[in-house]
Amino acid sequence: MKKIFLLLLFCLVGVQVFSQLRTVDGGYKSPNSQVLGDKRLDSLNNGEVNVLLSGKTKYTDYKIISHKNDTTIVDTTLTIQKYYKFNFLRKDNFELLAFHNQGQTFNNLGYDFSNISAIPDIGFRAKQFNYFDVEDVKYYQVPTPTTEIMYRTGLEQGQVLDALFTLNLSKRLNIALSYRGLRSLGAYRRSLASTGNFRFSFHYESPKGQYTIKGHAVNQDFTNQENGGLTETSLLAFTSNDPNFSNDRGRLDVNLNDAENILEGKRLFFEQTFKLLSSKDTLDNKDFSNLKIGHSFVRDSKFYKFRQTNPSDFFDKDRMIGDISNQTNYLVYDNQLFLDFNSKYVLGKFRVKTGYITYNYGYENLQNNLVGITNNRLKGSAVSLGADWKGKINNFHVNISGTLTPGSGRLSGKDLYAEAFYKKDSVFEVKAKLRLNIKMPNFNFLLHQSNYNKFNWENDYATVGTRVLGGEIISKWGNASVDITNIDNYTYFDENGLPDQYSGNVNYLKAKVSKEISFGKFALDNTVMYQKVTNGSSVLRVPEFVTRNTLYYTDNWFKGNPLLVQIGATFKYFSQYSANAYNPLLGEFTLQNNTKIGYPTIDLFFNGRVRRTRVYFKADNISSFFFKKNYFSAPTYPYRDFVIRFGVVWNWFI
DSSP states (O other): OHHHHHHHHHHHHHHHHHTTOOOTTSSSOOTTSOSBOSSOGGGSOTTSOOOOBOTTOOGGGSEEEOTTOOEEEOOOOOOHHHHHTOSTTOSOOTTEEEOSSTTSOEEESSOOTTSOOSSOOOOOGGGOTTOOOGGGOOEEEOSSOEEEEEEEEOSSSOEEEEEEEEEEEETTEEEEEEEEEEEEOOSSTTOOEEEEEEEEEEEEEOTTSSEEEEEEEEEEEEEEEEOOSBOHHHHHHHHTTOTTTTTOGGGSOBSOSSEEEEEEEEEEEEEEEEEEEOGGGGTTOTTSEEEEEEEEEEEEEEEEEEEESSOOTTTOSSBOSSOEEEEEEEEEEEEEEEEEEEETTTTEEEEEEEEEEEEEEEOSSOSOSSSOOOOOEEEEEEEEEEEEEEEEETTEEEEEEEEEEOSSSTTOEEEEEEEEEEEETTTEEEEEEEEEEEEOOOHHHHEEOOSBGGGOEEOOOOOEEEEEEEEEEEETTEEEEEEEEEEESOEEEOTTSOEEEOSSEEEEEEEEEEEEEEETTEEEEEEEEEEEEEEOTTTSOOOSEEEEEEEEEEEEESTTOOEEEEEEEEEEEEOOBOOOEEETTTTEEEOOSSOOBOOEEEEEEEEEEETTEEEEEEEETGGGGTSOSOOEEETTEEOOOSEEEEEEEEEEEO
């Protein structure tokens, strides 16, 4: 937690220091000029972005830039969608089922196969829900130093803090520092979660825009004590609501008392472009313009470690003697060269690219000399070729990205993503998408070593083929989306925790509809998801129905409307299904056939906004007082009991 408070102190000091800066190019105003206007921010409509600035600075000048250079603005409004994202992931987790303590993993209520990587990853997917990939890091463009602090309480002396500080040293150079730290003890034994995500990002553009560079450095760590779930006796005490344990879940016995797993990751990324030919150089020839040559570089390293002081029969009776400390390493270098240009013949921007990738996965030495595996490392390299296209005709947009990695190695494969959408102002947007992906399974399916004999394997699996066809409608009348997914050679962990490939095709349908109904100061926000696995339901398991319904009241309180409030209740339900079991040694979810889960939950909330500060009070799972004790996140892992949480999101613009 020292890191969290040091970063907070840095942000506060930085705000005071940089608020005094003067620049000759207009990057900042003088200390005597006020940035925030005199108009009351709470007098704005809730739908407006209420960062109101005086002089030449406008709220639209505070920009957030994505990896793909899509731009949004800093938003300090209070909406129901912001409430859904007020968790340690800072994402709407409608399709996820959280474990009881924040910082732990999530079970899946739905899957999105359209958002998958082009090459295999290290695996250990249950540890990566809070992992920042290249696409997750944001860049900024702000006229004055900007800070955002998010704080949220956890369980049993726990909390999460997400702090951002960004400023432009000039109009063309921005830097941003972010740190998300979490530590939460949890209500059950051996459920401590401690995580950290440090991000530093920057972007620079030369005075005439001829040279640009952006990049980031990320350091992440995720440590979890693992208890293996409740014992059979404790499960009976939990489901029967035994009064001896209802007020102190720490008295319930668990399967593991000395195990923990850790995932750490470090990444360095930068992308630079140099303009060879600009629009001004081609005034007489509009057929071809803005020719750029570029280079991107990624160094991404991860390691996963499972530690246990005293091995137990919970995982396997056959094992090596002594303490367990199995560490898996993964290192990737990705260099890419590309050429960008604009042309009327392609109706927009076109990029051709080629890359060289190397990977190194495995173990420093053999972890187990009892199972006959002799290979402790997988290495290789590959050359990729590809192209990207962004086209536009009036309100019709097309984005296509394709990559081919030829050869027969572990990185060989194909990846194509295409989307087309038509947008009519703020009235509606219609979108269609297609994903075609062929690649090897993640590396932990191919090679894994452990002191436990059972969890040692070296496999030569076939490539996994994924095809997704989807559509989406976003309008003021409601939103709807449909995804149809077909997967060849779907790879999974079976009931024994061993990797396997499904010999047939998996066909998966997901349809989602959302609509908010308003009546006066009240609103009912509804989201319903229907899912069906027609082939392969034995290996891909999802609930047939998931619904979330929020009834809430919104109003301005007190004279002059200084406080905007939202008060309401959220009902969430998913139908029964054979949810996957969690294996803490593998850091993965596995199949199981013994337990079905599915239940409703009710949460109450009180949210408020005063100027640029949003405050959140939430009563989690109040339904635990009157519903059966059958709420589980995974077999033997209970969902959270009733708990009251408090949190705040605070923006400063100096």
